[in-house]
Amino acid sequence: MIKLLTIVGARPQIIKAAALSRAIKNSFQTRIREFILHTGQHYDQNMSQVFFDELGIPEPDFNLNVGSASHGVQTARMIEGIEERLLDLKPDFLVVYGDTNSTLAGAVAASKIHIPIVHIEAGLRSFNKTMPEEINRIMCDHASTMLFSPTLTGLKNLQNEGFRLNSEPPFTSDNPAIFHCGDVMYDNSLFFAQLADLKSSIMEQNQLKPGQFVLGTIHRDNNTDDPKRLTAIFEALIRISEISGLEVFLPLHPRTSKIMERNLNSNLLQKIRSNAHLKISQPVSFLDIIKLEKNAMIIMTDSGGVQKESYFFRKPCIILRPETEWVEIVKNGTAIIADADKDRILNAFAYFEERPDLDFPPEFGDGEAGEFICEQIIRAFNGV
Numbered sequence: 001m002i003k004l005l006t007i008v009g010a011r012p013q014i015i016k017a018a019a020l021s022r023a024i025k026n027s028f029q030t031r032i033r034e035f036i037l038h039t040g041q042h043y044d045q046n047m048s049q050v051f052f053d054e055l056g057i058p059e060p061d062f063n064l065n066v067g068s069a070s071h072g073v074q075t076a077r078m079i080e081g082i083e084e085r086l087l088d089l090k091p092d093f094l095v096v097y098g099d100t101n102s103t104l105a106g107a108v109a110a111s112k113i114h115i116p117i118v119h120i121e122a123g124l125r126s127f128n129k130t131m132p133e134e135i136n137r138i139m140c141d142h143a144s145t146m147l148f149s150p151t152l153t154g155l156k157n158l159q160n161e162g163f164r165l166n167s168e169p170p171f172t173s174d175n176p177a178i179f180h181c182g183d184v185m186y187d188n189s190l191f192f193a194q195l196a197d198l199k200s201s202i203m204e205q206n207q208l209k210p211g212q213f214v215l216g217t218i219h220r221d222n223n224t225d226d227p228k229r230l231t232a233i234f235e236a237l238i239r240i241s242e243i244s245g246l247e248v249f250l251p252l253h254p255r256t257s258k259i260m261e262r263n264l265n266s267n268l269l270q271k272i273r274s275n276a277h278l279k280i281s282q283p284v285s286f287l288d289i290i291k292l293e294k295n296a297m298i299i300m301t302d303s304g305g306v307q308k309e310s311y312f313f314r315k316p317c318i319i320l321r322p323e324t325e326w327v328e329i330v331k332n333g334t335a336i337i338a339d340a341d342k343d344r345i346l347n348a349f350a351y352f353e354e355r356p357d358l359d360f361p362p363e364f365g366d367g368e369a370g371e372f373i374c375e376q377i378i379r380a381f382n383g384v
């Protein structure tokens, strides 16, 4: 039996982990035993537990409860806790997702005690090292033994950094294997889409009508922590709600709700509060967000996951960042990078409001990335 220790911590990782846990449960139970460690990076009910409850992920075997802190303190606490559990459990592989501090901590802890790292969502690059995520993902990739990239662009990025395709087993961190496997988030979006229609009442709860609202999410630190950027985004959202006749629905990450009071002036805050068409809510569950994404007219976001989901559900997306790792969706013309620039956001909105003919060719696999990853882990374990 192969023993995996999966690290989760932040919301998107819990969601991503659902795909692998489901594949193990459905097809590989006799070969793979998964243990889950939650670092506690996200801890509010609606940022963590709701996903375990809704997506059928086994409860974590360990929770480090590290909570929020500066990058150094938070990551250091995680490394210490993860190392302790690794020494105890002695898993055959450590599985990490994406690019958060929880990912980096897992990679640092495991690599120093020679536990092979499986990095899911490897190879993504923004080419912007001021992003904490860019540092996390580069460092994790270069400590990993098996790297699973959701896109061909990710695979190419890895090759450009010296990783070789078709390396021969046995795989090690000095002889890593890279794979193009599709996106575990696509697996999940396909799997949960129908259930979202059946179970979610988020549209009714907020009086939203299909095709008649804009869905937005904002949480990236360079947007929340910079008053100019946060102001530009909110001014654009207010303008859109005034000129378009559409509702704007914003399930806000706690980082953003907490910092708005400080980083927006009182005049703008007043305008936000008194605007009946700008609806700000708590973060919503995965089934709720999928329901919203399926029914929105346009999606505006700085989230990596929400950008891709806009594509999965064939919706135009305005990217509130200076660049994206998901270059395919921009190349295909279904997403526009508008950064935190009011005019660029409004121009992109005006373009998509005209309902241009958009094409969403498949870019993110076949919905079975989780199964593929399990098969490759088993092969690597057996040295074939």
Ligand code: UD1
Pocket: 010, 011, 012, 041, 042, 043, 044, 047, 068, 069, 099, 100, 101, 102, 132, 133, 219, 221, 253, 254, 255, 258
């Ligand atoms: C983290 C990731 C980011 C990812 C995001 C997903 C890093 C460096 N960043 O950013 O890549 O896109 O998660 O959502 O790992 N907070 C709460 N309750 C919670 C969690 C956070 O109130 O349950 C607040 C705290 O004030 C905290 C702030 O949000 O200080 C930021 O949380 P943190 O986990 O440090 O970073 P995120 O912005 O969530």
Ligand code: UDP
Pocket: 011, 012, 015, 185, 217, 219, 251, 252, 282, 283, 284, 285, 286, 289, 290, 302, 303, 304, 305, 306, 309
């Ligand atoms: N998400 C959610 N509820 C919300 C906002 C986002 O379930 O209120 C989901 C979203 O659908 C996606 C994931 O969280 O699957 C993305 O996480 P986030 O935006 O926090 O981080 P990122 O992907 O940018 O790292």
